[in-house]
Amino acid sequence: MIDWINALFDGTLYAGGVFLVIGIVGVVVLLFSFLLDGVFDLFDGGDGPLSLTTVGAFATLFGFTAFGCVGAGVPVGIAALLGAIAGVLGGFGAWWLTRSLRNDQSNTSVTTSSLVGETGMVVLAIPGGSGFGEIALTKHGERVSLSATASEDIPRGTQVIIVHTLSATSVAVEPYQSADENR
Incomplete structure (x- = not known):
């Protein structure tokens, strides 16, 4: 005390x-x-x-x-x-x-310009030349879905590569061919 x-x-x-x-x-x-x-x-x-x-x-x-x-x-x-x-x-x-x-x-934000060259999977068939389908891919652990167009018909389930961006939500794609498929 x-x-x-x-x-x-x-x-x-x-x-x-x-x-x-x-x-x-x-x-x-x-x-x-x-x-x-x-x-x-x-x-x-x-x-x-x-x-x-x-x-x-x-x-x-x-x-x-x-x-x-x-x-x-x-x-x-x-x-x-x-x-x-x-x-x-x-x-x-x-x-x-x-x-x-x-x-x-x-x-770590995903932009469409950073996706050029990335591969994805067609989830909604892409009509060739005049319409849009949908692709999905994973970037930085984030699932990204984009509208996609192509010069040829691409069926659902096909692996594609993004060749260029059209807008913030759409891209142009081509079917992906691995090095083994090109031989």
């Missing part, structure tokens, strides 16, 4: 409580930034160093690191400095990770 009263008078109990509250507020900000993405865009600094995720990570690590240091008997000023270092490192890590995740999401 005497230690608690001494900690109250020398400020470490108060400082530890403040650091704990900062850490809890950081966790709440992180939860809001993940669970309610887009709701707080007015307060969000975008994908930069002042995004809600980055600020939340900084506050969480700063608060809990400083709180733990004060609890371990480290003087309040040094605890705040160690908390700030941990917060900056954690904030930078959160910023880097979210930026990397957003960049990865946009790099």
Whole structure:
């Protein structure tokens, strides 16, 4: 009991409580930034160093690191400095990770121009010269269905190769012939 009263008078109990509250507020900000993405865009600094995720990570690590240091008997000023270092490192890590995740999401999109030379399977017969059928193929683990036209009739179940794109959803194809079939 005497230690608690001494900690109250020398400020470490108060400082530890403040650091704990900062850490809890950081966790709440992180939860809001993940669970309610887009709701707080007015307060969000975008994908930069002042995004809600980055600020939340900084506050969480700063608060809990400083709180733990004060609890371990480290003087309040040094605890705040160690908390700030941990917060900056954690904030930078959160910023880097979210930026990397957003960049990865946009790099795997399938476009018809990237499909030229790919093989697919006819799922709806293609009438030669004047109509469209349908082909299906898998690219980046994603099933893609496209309207397809050809200069000759191609029955359902035939493997085809995409020779060029006509639009964002249609392609021109030819029957696929493997190297073994050409001999």
